[in-house]
Amino acid sequence: MAVKKAGEMMDLSPSEAREAIRRKEWTGPTAGIARGFVQANLVILPVDWAFDFLLFCQRNPRPCPVLDVTEPGDPVPRFLAPEADIRTDLPRYRVFRNGILEDEPLDIANIWRDDLVGFLLGCSFTFEGALLEAGVPVRHIEMGVNVPMYKTNIPCRPAGRLSGPMVVSMRPVQPDLVSRAVTTTALFPAVHGAPVHIGDPGSIGISDMTRPDFGDPVDIREGEIPLFWGCGVTPQAALMASKPPFAITHAPGHMFIGDRKDKEYSVF
Protein backbone atom coordinates (compact mmCIF):
# COMPACT_ATOMS: atom_id res chain seq x y z
CA MET A 1 0.00 0.00 0.00
CA ALA A 2 1.65 3.18 -1.28
CA VAL A 3 0.12 6.32 0.23
CA LYS A 4 -0.63 8.91 -2.46
CA LYS A 5 0.15 12.63 -2.30
CA ALA A 6 -2.52 15.25 -3.00
CA GLY A 7 -0.84 16.32 -6.25
CA GLU A 8 -1.03 12.76 -7.58
CA MET A 9 -4.78 12.55 -6.90
CA MET A 10 -5.83 15.71 -8.77
CA ASP A 11 -5.43 14.38 -12.29
CA LEU A 12 -6.69 10.83 -11.77
CA SER A 13 -9.84 9.64 -13.50
CA PRO A 14 -12.79 8.96 -11.20
CA SER A 15 -12.24 5.19 -11.38
CA GLU A 16 -8.51 5.59 -10.67
CA ALA A 17 -9.28 7.87 -7.73
CA ARG A 18 -11.85 5.39 -6.34
CA GLU A 19 -9.34 2.56 -6.71
CA ALA A 20 -6.68 4.50 -4.78
CA ILE A 21 -9.28 5.19 -2.09
CA ARG A 22 -10.43 1.54 -2.05
CA ARG A 23 -6.77 0.50 -1.49
CA LYS A 24 -6.53 3.04 1.39
CA GLU A 25 -3.83 4.91 -0.54
CA TRP A 26 -5.88 8.07 0.06
CA THR A 27 -7.81 8.57 3.30
CA GLY A 28 -8.17 12.38 3.34
CA PRO A 29 -10.71 14.94 2.07
CA THR A 30 -11.49 14.82 -1.64
CA ALA A 31 -11.67 18.53 -2.66
CA GLY A 32 -9.66 18.92 -5.86
CA ILE A 33 -9.38 15.16 -6.54
CA ALA A 34 -10.29 13.86 -10.03
CA ARG A 35 -10.86 17.43 -11.13
CA GLY A 36 -13.81 18.00 -13.41
CA PHE A 37 -15.93 15.14 -12.05
CA VAL A 38 -18.92 15.21 -9.72
CA GLN A 39 -18.52 14.52 -6.01
CA ALA A 40 -21.31 13.42 -3.71
CA ASN A 41 -22.33 13.23 -0.06
CA LEU A 42 -23.46 9.82 1.18
CA VAL A 43 -26.27 8.83 3.53
CA ILE A 44 -27.13 5.17 4.11
CA LEU A 45 -30.28 4.19 6.00
CA PRO A 46 -32.42 1.09 6.50
CA VAL A 47 -35.16 0.85 3.85
CA ASP A 48 -37.90 1.59 6.40
CA TRP A 49 -36.41 5.09 6.76
CA ALA A 50 -35.95 5.57 3.00
CA PHE A 51 -39.23 7.40 2.27
CA ASP A 52 -38.80 9.81 5.19
CA PHE A 53 -35.28 10.59 4.03
CA LEU A 54 -36.13 11.04 0.34
CA LEU A 55 -38.99 13.33 1.38
CA PHE A 56 -36.63 15.26 3.68
CA CYS A 57 -34.38 15.81 0.66
CA GLN A 58 -37.31 16.87 -1.55
CA ARG A 59 -38.36 19.41 1.09
CA ASN A 60 -34.83 20.73 1.54
CA PRO A 61 -33.36 20.75 -1.97
CA ARG A 62 -30.72 23.43 -1.33
CA PRO A 63 -28.74 21.38 1.23
CA CYS A 64 -29.96 17.95 0.03
CA PRO A 65 -30.11 17.65 -3.78
CA VAL A 66 -30.39 13.92 -4.59
CA LEU A 67 -28.14 12.65 -7.40
CA ASP A 68 -28.64 8.88 -7.05
CA VAL A 69 -30.43 6.34 -4.85
CA THR A 70 -29.32 2.71 -4.67
CA GLU A 71 -31.62 -0.31 -4.52
CA PRO A 72 -32.03 -1.93 -1.07
CA GLY A 73 -28.96 -4.08 -0.35
CA ASP A 74 -27.20 -3.06 -3.58
CA PRO A 75 -24.00 -1.06 -2.93
CA VAL A 76 -23.66 0.09 -6.55
CA PRO A 77 -24.73 3.67 -7.46
CA ARG A 78 -25.83 2.70 -10.96
CA PHE A 79 -26.53 6.20 -12.23
CA LEU A 80 -23.45 8.02 -10.93
CA ALA A 81 -20.86 5.25 -11.34
CA PRO A 82 -21.99 1.75 -12.35
CA GLU A 83 -18.58 0.21 -11.51
CA ALA A 84 -18.35 1.71 -8.03
CA ASP A 85 -19.12 0.35 -4.55
CA ILE A 86 -20.29 2.74 -1.86
CA ARG A 87 -18.98 0.37 0.87
CA THR A 88 -15.33 0.89 -0.04
CA ASP A 89 -14.96 3.82 -2.42
CA LEU A 90 -15.08 6.76 -0.01
CA PRO A 91 -12.00 7.68 2.05
CA ARG A 92 -13.75 7.76 5.40
CA TYR A 93 -17.22 7.04 6.80
CA ARG A 94 -19.23 7.84 9.90
CA VAL A 95 -21.36 5.22 11.62
CA PHE A 96 -24.31 6.40 13.74
CA ARG A 97 -26.41 4.29 16.12
CA ASN A 98 -29.46 5.97 17.65
CA GLY A 99 -28.10 9.33 16.52
CA ILE A 100 -24.74 8.87 18.23
CA LEU A 101 -21.54 8.96 16.14
CA GLU A 102 -19.88 5.64 17.03
CA ASP A 103 -17.08 5.12 14.55
CA GLU A 104 -15.23 6.66 11.59
CA PRO A 105 -13.98 3.65 9.61
CA LEU A 106 -12.14 3.64 6.26
CA ASP A 107 -14.67 1.21 4.79
CA ILE A 108 -18.01 -0.29 5.77
CA ALA A 109 -17.90 -3.67 4.00
CA ASN A 110 -18.10 -5.56 7.30
CA ILE A 111 -21.22 -3.74 8.54
CA TRP A 112 -23.19 -3.71 5.26
CA ARG A 113 -26.73 -5.12 5.44
CA ASP A 114 -29.30 -6.27 2.89
CA ASP A 115 -31.85 -3.66 4.01
CA LEU A 116 -29.63 -0.61 3.45
CA VAL A 117 -30.37 2.10 0.88
CA GLY A 118 -27.68 4.59 -0.18
CA PHE A 119 -28.46 8.20 -1.07
CA LEU A 120 -25.88 10.25 -2.94
CA LEU A 121 -26.39 13.99 -2.61
CA GLY A 122 -24.83 16.81 -4.59
CA CYS A 123 -21.67 18.41 -3.16
CA SER A 124 -20.42 21.96 -3.54
CA PHE A 125 -16.98 20.66 -4.53
CA THR A 126 -18.70 20.09 -7.90
CA PHE A 127 -19.02 23.82 -8.61
CA GLU A 128 -15.59 24.79 -7.29
CA GLY A 129 -14.00 24.12 -10.68
CA ALA A 130 -16.47 26.58 -12.21
CA LEU A 131 -15.64 29.15 -9.50
CA LEU A 132 -11.91 28.82 -10.20
CA GLU A 133 -12.50 29.09 -13.96
CA ALA A 134 -14.58 32.22 -13.33
CA GLY A 135 -11.66 33.76 -11.44
CA VAL A 136 -13.12 33.30 -7.94
CA PRO A 137 -10.41 31.90 -5.62
CA VAL A 138 -11.43 29.07 -3.28
CA ARG A 139 -9.65 29.57 0.02
CA HIS A 140 -9.73 26.01 1.40
CA ILE A 141 -8.24 24.69 -1.84
CA GLU A 142 -5.53 27.38 -1.69
CA MET A 143 -4.79 26.38 1.91
CA GLY A 144 -4.96 22.62 1.23
CA VAL A 145 -7.50 22.00 3.99
CA ASN A 146 -11.09 20.75 4.26
CA VAL A 147 -13.92 23.24 3.60
CA PRO A 148 -15.32 24.81 6.81
CA MET A 149 -18.92 23.78 7.59
CA TYR A 150 -21.22 25.24 10.25
CA LYS A 151 -24.53 24.27 11.85
CA THR A 152 -26.99 27.18 11.51
CA ASN A 153 -30.23 28.22 13.20
CA ILE A 154 -32.08 27.79 9.87
CA PRO A 155 -34.53 24.92 10.43
CA CYS A 156 -34.95 22.35 7.67
CA ARG A 157 -38.53 21.50 6.70
CA PRO A 158 -39.26 18.25 8.62
CA ALA A 159 -40.28 15.04 6.85
CA GLY A 160 -41.71 12.09 8.74
CA ARG A 161 -39.34 11.28 11.60
CA LEU A 162 -36.55 13.55 10.27
CA SER A 163 -35.83 17.14 11.25
CA GLY A 164 -32.83 19.28 12.08
CA PRO A 165 -30.93 22.47 11.31
CA MET A 166 -29.35 23.34 7.97
CA VAL A 167 -25.58 22.92 7.74
CA VAL A 168 -23.73 25.30 5.41
CA SER A 169 -20.30 25.38 3.81
CA MET A 170 -18.47 28.72 3.78
CA ARG A 171 -16.15 30.37 1.28
CA PRO A 172 -14.86 33.92 1.85
CA VAL A 173 -15.02 36.11 -1.28
CA GLN A 174 -13.75 39.61 -2.12
CA PRO A 175 -16.57 42.16 -2.53
CA ASP A 176 -15.98 42.65 -6.26
CA LEU A 177 -16.32 38.90 -6.87
CA VAL A 178 -19.44 38.17 -4.80
CA SER A 179 -21.83 38.69 -7.73
CA ARG A 180 -19.75 36.40 -9.91
CA ALA A 181 -19.68 33.73 -7.20
CA VAL A 182 -23.48 33.94 -6.89
CA THR A 183 -24.24 33.75 -10.62
CA THR A 184 -21.66 31.03 -11.26
CA THR A 185 -23.01 28.72 -8.56
CA ALA A 186 -26.70 29.55 -9.29
CA LEU A 187 -26.19 27.68 -12.55
CA PHE A 188 -25.60 24.46 -10.56
CA PRO A 189 -28.93 23.96 -8.74
CA ALA A 190 -28.39 20.19 -8.50
CA VAL A 191 -25.26 20.67 -6.41
CA HIS A 192 -26.56 23.31 -3.92
CA GLY A 193 -26.87 26.24 -6.36
CA ALA A 194 -26.44 29.84 -5.18
CA PRO A 195 -25.55 30.76 -1.59
CA VAL A 196 -28.36 30.55 0.97
CA HIS A 197 -26.84 33.42 2.98
CA ILE A 198 -24.27 36.17 2.35
CA GLY A 199 -22.50 38.06 5.12
CA ASP A 200 -23.31 38.33 8.87
CA PRO A 201 -22.70 34.84 10.30
CA GLY A 202 -24.43 35.76 13.57
CA SER A 203 -27.84 36.14 11.95
CA ILE A 204 -27.83 32.45 10.97
CA GLY A 205 -26.58 31.36 14.38
CA ILE A 206 -22.85 31.05 13.71
CA SER A 207 -21.04 32.60 16.68
CA ASP A 208 -17.40 31.77 15.95
CA MET A 209 -16.15 31.45 12.38
CA THR A 210 -12.77 30.15 13.61
CA ARG A 211 -14.46 27.02 15.02
CA PRO A 212 -16.43 25.26 12.28
CA ASP A 213 -18.66 22.35 13.36
CA PHE A 214 -17.19 20.22 10.57
CA GLY A 215 -14.03 20.55 8.43
CA ASP A 216 -11.26 23.09 8.98
CA PRO A 217 -11.20 26.86 9.61
CA VAL A 218 -9.88 29.04 6.77
CA ASP A 219 -8.43 32.57 6.71
CA ILE A 220 -10.91 35.38 6.08
CA ARG A 221 -8.97 38.38 4.82
CA GLU A 222 -9.70 42.06 5.40
CA GLY A 223 -12.86 43.07 3.56
CA GLU A 224 -13.82 39.57 2.41
CA ILE A 225 -17.47 38.56 2.74
CA PRO A 226 -18.41 35.05 3.90
CA LEU A 227 -20.69 33.23 1.44
CA PHE A 228 -22.69 30.30 2.81
CA TRP A 229 -24.02 27.46 0.67
CA GLY A 230 -26.41 24.66 1.67
CA CYS A 231 -24.26 21.64 2.59
CA GLY A 232 -24.74 17.89 2.20
CA VAL A 233 -23.65 17.38 5.81
CA THR A 234 -27.13 18.66 6.74
CA PRO A 235 -28.47 15.07 6.90
CA GLN A 236 -25.84 14.26 9.54
CA ALA A 237 -27.27 17.00 11.76
CA ALA A 238 -30.74 15.52 11.09
CA LEU A 239 -29.53 12.02 12.00
CA MET A 240 -28.11 13.32 15.28
CA ALA A 241 -31.40 15.13 16.02
CA SER A 242 -33.77 12.38 14.83
CA LYS A 243 -31.87 9.29 15.99
CA PRO A 244 -32.64 6.50 13.52
CA PRO A 245 -31.38 3.18 14.95
CA PHE A 246 -28.64 2.82 12.31
CA ALA A 247 -27.12 5.10 9.69
CA ILE A 248 -23.86 5.50 7.82
CA THR A 249 -22.59 8.66 6.12
CA HIS A 250 -19.38 9.90 4.55
CA ALA A 251 -17.03 11.74 6.89
CA PRO A 252 -17.44 15.48 6.13
CA GLY A 253 -15.29 16.43 3.14
CA HIS A 254 -14.50 12.78 2.34
CA MET A 255 -16.82 12.40 -0.63
CA PHE A 256 -17.87 9.84 -3.21
CA ILE A 257 -16.41 10.59 -6.66
CA GLY A 258 -18.75 9.79 -9.56
CA ASP A 259 -18.15 9.23 -13.27
CA ARG A 260 -20.25 12.18 -14.40
CA LYS A 261 -18.69 15.49 -15.26
CA ASP A 262 -19.23 18.64 -13.21
CA LYS A 263 -20.59 20.36 -16.29
CA GLU A 264 -23.48 17.88 -16.56
CA TYR A 265 -24.90 19.57 -13.46
CA SER A 266 -24.85 23.08 -14.90
CA VAL A 267 -28.05 24.64 -16.25
CA PHE A 268 -25.99 26.05 -19.16
Add this chain to the structure above:
Amino acid sequence: MAVKKAGEMMDLSPSEAREAIRRKEWTGPTAGIARGFVQANLVILPVDWAFDFLLFCQRNPRPCPVLDVTEPGDPVPRFLAPEADIRTDLPRYRVFRNGILEDEPLDIANIWRDDLVGFLLGCSFTFEGALLEAGVPVRHIEMGVNVPMYKTNIPCRPAGRLSGPMVVSMRPVQPDLVSRAVTTTALFPAVHGAPVHIGDPGSIGISDMTRPDFGDPVDIREGEIPLFWGCGVTPQAALMASKPPFAITHAPGHMFIGDRKDKEYSVF
Protein backbone atom coordinates in the same frame (compact mmCIF):
# COMPACT_ATOMS: atom_id res chain seq x y z
CA MET B 1 -73.15 28.83 -10.22
CA ALA B 2 -71.97 31.39 -12.79
CA VAL B 3 -69.65 29.88 -15.40
CA LYS B 4 -66.57 32.06 -15.89
CA LYS B 5 -65.03 33.09 -19.20
CA ALA B 6 -61.33 32.58 -19.91
CA GLY B 7 -60.65 36.32 -19.91
CA GLU B 8 -62.08 36.62 -16.39
CA MET B 9 -59.78 33.88 -15.08
CA MET B 10 -56.48 35.34 -16.30
CA ASP B 11 -56.16 38.11 -13.77
CA LEU B 12 -57.53 36.33 -10.71
CA SER B 13 -55.30 35.68 -7.73
CA PRO B 14 -54.44 32.01 -7.10
CA SER B 15 -56.94 31.77 -4.25
CA GLU B 16 -59.67 33.43 -6.34
CA ALA B 17 -58.94 31.06 -9.24
CA ARG B 18 -59.06 28.03 -6.93
CA GLU B 19 -62.35 29.26 -5.46
CA ALA B 20 -63.90 29.61 -8.94
CA ILE B 21 -62.68 26.10 -9.73
CA ARG B 22 -63.97 24.71 -6.42
CA ARG B 23 -67.40 26.17 -7.25
CA LYS B 24 -67.25 24.52 -10.72
CA GLU B 25 -67.34 27.94 -12.36
CA TRP B 26 -64.28 26.88 -14.34
CA THR B 27 -63.85 23.27 -15.51
CA GLY B 28 -61.41 23.74 -18.41
CA PRO B 29 -57.62 23.76 -18.87
CA THR B 30 -55.68 26.25 -16.74
CA ALA B 31 -53.02 27.64 -19.12
CA GLY B 32 -53.00 31.42 -18.74
CA ILE B 33 -55.11 31.41 -15.55
CA ALA B 34 -53.87 33.42 -12.53
CA ARG B 35 -50.96 34.63 -14.61
CA GLY B 36 -47.63 34.85 -12.83
CA PHE B 37 -48.29 32.03 -10.41
CA VAL B 38 -47.00 28.45 -10.38
CA GLN B 39 -49.12 25.61 -11.73
CA ALA B 40 -48.64 21.96 -10.85
CA ASN B 41 -49.43 18.44 -12.00
CA LEU B 42 -51.07 16.18 -9.43
CA VAL B 43 -50.53 12.51 -8.65
CA ILE B 44 -52.27 10.87 -5.67
CA LEU B 45 -51.30 7.36 -4.56
CA PRO B 46 -51.75 5.15 -1.50
CA VAL B 47 -48.89 5.63 0.97
CA ASP B 48 -47.48 2.15 0.26
CA TRP B 49 -46.67 3.39 -3.26
CA ALA B 50 -45.26 6.72 -2.07
CA PHE B 51 -41.57 5.75 -1.90
CA ASP B 52 -41.62 4.12 -5.33
CA PHE B 53 -43.24 7.22 -6.78
CA LEU B 54 -40.95 9.74 -5.09
CA LEU B 55 -37.96 7.69 -6.28
CA PHE B 56 -39.43 7.59 -9.80
CA CYS B 57 -39.56 11.39 -9.71
CA GLN B 58 -35.99 11.65 -8.37
CA ARG B 59 -34.79 9.43 -11.21
CA ASN B 60 -36.73 11.36 -13.86
CA PRO B 61 -36.40 14.99 -12.81
CA ARG B 62 -37.00 16.52 -16.24
CA PRO B 63 -40.59 15.23 -16.59
CA CYS B 64 -41.25 14.84 -12.83
CA PRO B 65 -39.85 17.73 -10.74
CA VAL B 66 -41.48 17.51 -7.30
CA LEU B 67 -42.75 20.82 -5.85
CA ASP B 68 -44.70 19.54 -2.84
CA VAL B 69 -45.74 16.29 -1.14
CA THR B 70 -48.71 16.12 1.23
CA GLU B 71 -48.85 14.11 4.45
CA PRO B 72 -50.83 10.83 4.28
CA GLY B 73 -54.56 11.62 4.46
CA ASP B 74 -53.99 15.40 4.47
CA PRO B 75 -55.39 17.11 1.33
CA VAL B 76 -53.57 20.41 1.98
CA PRO B 77 -50.38 21.17 -0.01
CA ARG B 78 -48.79 23.13 2.82
CA PHE B 79 -45.77 24.39 0.90
CA LEU B 80 -47.43 25.47 -2.36
CA ALA B 81 -50.72 26.78 -0.96
CA PRO B 82 -51.56 26.27 2.74
CA GLU B 83 -55.22 27.31 2.23
CA ALA B 84 -55.87 24.93 -0.68
CA ASP B 85 -57.46 21.48 -0.90
CA ILE B 86 -56.28 19.09 -3.62
CA ARG B 87 -59.63 17.25 -3.52
CA THR B 88 -61.61 20.18 -4.92
CA ASP B 89 -59.26 22.83 -6.28
CA LEU B 90 -58.41 21.38 -9.70
CA PRO B 91 -60.90 21.71 -12.58
CA ARG B 92 -60.88 18.04 -13.53
CA TYR B 93 -59.34 14.79 -12.27
CA ARG B 94 -58.64 11.32 -13.58
CA VAL B 95 -59.27 8.22 -11.47
CA PHE B 96 -57.29 5.06 -12.25
CA ARG B 97 -57.93 1.57 -10.89
CA ASN B 98 -55.34 -1.10 -11.74
CA GLY B 99 -53.94 1.21 -14.41
CA ILE B 100 -57.29 1.70 -16.15
CA LEU B 101 -58.73 5.21 -16.49
CA GLU B 102 -62.17 4.85 -14.92
CA ASP B 103 -63.53 8.33 -14.43
CA GLU B 104 -62.83 12.03 -14.98
CA PRO B 105 -64.71 13.78 -12.15
CA LEU B 106 -64.75 17.50 -11.30
CA ASP B 107 -63.77 16.78 -7.70
CA ILE B 108 -62.60 13.80 -5.65
CA ALA B 109 -63.95 14.65 -2.19
CA ASN B 110 -66.20 11.55 -2.15
CA ILE B 111 -63.36 9.09 -2.96
CA TRP B 112 -60.66 10.58 -0.71
CA ARG B 113 -59.00 8.14 1.71
CA ASP B 114 -56.85 8.45 4.82
CA ASP B 115 -53.96 6.59 3.21
CA LEU B 116 -53.55 8.88 0.18
CA VAL B 117 -50.45 11.00 -0.47
CA GLY B 118 -50.52 13.85 -3.01
CA PHE B 119 -47.53 14.78 -5.15
CA LEU B 120 -47.49 18.14 -6.91
CA LEU B 121 -45.09 18.27 -9.85
CA GLY B 122 -43.80 21.27 -11.78
CA CYS B 123 -45.71 22.24 -14.93
CA SER B 124 -44.41 23.92 -18.05
CA PHE B 125 -47.25 26.45 -17.89
CA THR B 126 -45.05 28.05 -15.20
CA PHE B 127 -42.38 29.11 -17.71
CA GLU B 128 -44.80 30.24 -20.42
CA GLY B 129 -45.01 33.71 -18.92
CA ALA B 130 -41.23 33.97 -19.20
CA LEU B 131 -41.38 32.78 -22.83
CA LEU B 132 -43.98 35.43 -23.68
CA GLU B 133 -41.95 38.12 -21.91
CA ALA B 134 -38.89 37.00 -23.88
CA GLY B 135 -40.82 37.46 -27.14
CA VAL B 136 -41.39 33.75 -27.83
CA PRO B 137 -45.05 33.22 -28.85
CA VAL B 138 -46.85 30.24 -27.30
CA ARG B 139 -49.12 28.74 -29.93
CA HIS B 140 -51.65 26.92 -27.73
CA ILE B 141 -52.23 30.13 -25.72
CA GLU B 142 -52.68 32.07 -29.00
CA MET B 143 -55.18 29.44 -30.17
CA GLY B 144 -56.95 29.18 -26.80
CA VAL B 145 -56.56 25.39 -26.61
CA ASN B 146 -54.82 22.88 -24.34
CA VAL B 147 -51.08 22.24 -24.92
CA PRO B 148 -50.40 19.16 -27.12
CA MET B 149 -48.70 16.27 -25.27
CA TYR B 150 -47.24 13.10 -26.76
CA LYS B 151 -46.05 9.75 -25.46
CA THR B 152 -42.46 9.15 -26.65
CA ASN B 153 -40.18 6.13 -27.02
CA ILE B 154 -37.82 7.63 -24.41
CA PRO B 155 -37.93 5.23 -21.44
CA CYS B 156 -38.06 6.69 -17.95
CA ARG B 157 -35.62 5.25 -15.42
CA PRO B 158 -37.71 2.70 -13.48
CA ALA B 159 -38.16 2.91 -9.70
CA GLY B 160 -39.56 0.03 -7.70
CA ARG B 161 -42.85 -1.01 -9.31
CA LEU B 162 -43.03 2.08 -11.55
CA SER B 163 -41.84 2.38 -15.14
CA GLY B 164 -43.08 3.84 -18.39
CA PRO B 165 -42.29 6.15 -21.30
CA MET B 166 -41.64 9.89 -21.04
CA VAL B 167 -44.49 12.16 -22.07
CA VAL B 168 -43.54 15.53 -23.59
CA SER B 169 -45.34 18.80 -24.22
CA MET B 170 -44.72 20.49 -27.59
CA ARG B 171 -44.47 24.13 -28.62
CA PRO B 172 -43.56 25.07 -32.22
CA VAL B 173 -40.96 27.89 -32.42
CA GLN B 174 -39.53 29.95 -35.29
CA PRO B 175 -35.87 29.12 -36.03
CA ASP B 176 -34.57 32.50 -34.90
CA LEU B 177 -36.27 32.11 -31.51
CA VAL B 178 -35.24 28.51 -30.69
CA SER B 179 -32.10 29.56 -28.81
CA ARG B 180 -34.08 32.07 -26.78
CA ALA B 181 -36.72 29.46 -25.96
CA VAL B 182 -33.98 27.07 -24.79
CA THR B 183 -32.12 29.54 -22.61
CA THR B 184 -35.29 31.05 -21.15
CA THR B 185 -36.68 27.69 -20.06
CA ALA B 186 -33.29 26.30 -18.94
CA LEU B 187 -33.47 28.84 -16.13
CA PHE B 188 -36.53 26.99 -14.73
CA PRO B 189 -35.10 23.53 -13.89
CA ALA B 190 -37.79 22.93 -11.22
CA VAL B 191 -40.56 23.18 -13.81
CA HIS B 192 -39.08 20.95 -16.55
CA GLY B 193 -36.21 23.25 -17.61
CA ALA B 194 -34.88 23.22 -21.18
CA PRO B 195 -36.38 21.06 -23.96
CA VAL B 196 -35.46 17.36 -23.87
CA HIS B 197 -35.67 17.18 -27.69
CA ILE B 198 -35.69 19.67 -30.57
CA GLY B 199 -36.92 18.83 -34.08
CA ASP B 200 -37.64 15.44 -35.71
CA PRO B 201 -40.64 14.02 -33.83
CA GLY B 202 -40.12 10.58 -35.42
CA SER B 203 -36.83 9.97 -33.65
CA ILE B 204 -38.59 10.06 -30.27
CA GLY B 205 -41.43 7.88 -31.47
CA ILE B 206 -44.03 10.51 -32.38
CA SER B 207 -45.58 9.48 -35.69
CA ASP B 208 -48.41 11.99 -36.11
CA MET B 209 -48.12 15.49 -34.69
CA THR B 210 -51.76 16.22 -35.53
CA ARG B 211 -52.91 13.56 -33.06
CA PRO B 212 -51.45 14.25 -29.59
CA ASP B 213 -51.95 11.57 -26.93
CA PHE B 214 -53.17 14.25 -24.50
CA GLY B 215 -54.41 17.83 -24.99
CA ASP B 216 -55.16 19.46 -28.34
CA PRO B 217 -53.27 19.70 -31.64
CA VAL B 218 -51.84 23.12 -32.57
CA ASP B 219 -50.82 24.65 -35.91
CA ILE B 220 -47.17 24.25 -36.87
CA ARG B 221 -46.33 26.94 -39.41
CA GLU B 222 -43.90 26.75 -42.33
CA GLY B 223 -40.32 26.58 -41.03
CA GLU B 224 -41.24 26.28 -37.36
CA ILE B 225 -39.33 23.72 -35.28
CA PRO B 226 -41.15 21.61 -32.69
CA LEU B 227 -39.61 21.90 -29.22
CA PHE B 228 -40.40 19.11 -26.75
CA TRP B 229 -40.27 19.53 -22.98
CA GLY B 230 -40.54 16.82 -20.29
CA CYS B 231 -44.18 16.77 -19.16
CA GLY B 232 -45.85 16.11 -15.83
CA VAL B 233 -48.34 13.78 -17.52
CA THR B 234 -45.46 11.26 -17.62
CA PRO B 235 -46.65 9.71 -14.31
CA GLN B 236 -50.03 8.97 -15.93
CA ALA B 237 -48.26 6.88 -18.59
CA ALA B 238 -46.37 5.14 -15.76
CA LEU B 239 -49.63 4.47 -13.87
CA MET B 240 -51.15 2.91 -17.00
CA ALA B 241 -48.02 0.78 -17.49
CA SER B 242 -47.44 -0.16 -13.84
CA LYS B 243 -51.05 -0.57 -12.68
CA PRO B 244 -51.18 0.43 -9.00
CA PRO B 245 -54.55 -0.58 -7.52
CA PHE B 246 -55.70 3.03 -7.06
CA ALA B 247 -54.47 6.41 -8.24
CA ILE B 248 -55.86 9.87 -8.95
CA THR B 249 -54.28 12.53 -11.16
CA HIS B 250 -55.25 15.87 -12.65
CA ALA B 251 -56.78 15.69 -16.13
CA PRO B 252 -54.05 16.75 -18.58
CA GLY B 253 -53.87 20.55 -18.78
CA HIS B 254 -56.24 20.97 -15.81
CA MET B 255 -53.65 21.92 -13.22
CA PHE B 256 -53.37 22.89 -9.57
CA ILE B 257 -52.66 26.62 -9.13
CA GLY B 258 -50.31 27.42 -6.24
CA ASP B 259 -49.64 30.61 -4.27
CA ARG B 260 -45.98 30.84 -5.27
CA LYS B 261 -44.84 33.03 -8.11
CA ASP B 262 -43.44 31.67 -11.35
CA LYS B 263 -40.27 33.65 -10.76
CA GLU B 264 -39.53 31.73 -7.55
CA TYR B 265 -38.73 28.77 -9.79
CA SER B 266 -36.17 30.62 -11.92
CA VAL B 267 -32.45 30.13 -11.29
CA PHE B 268 -31.98 33.89 -11.84
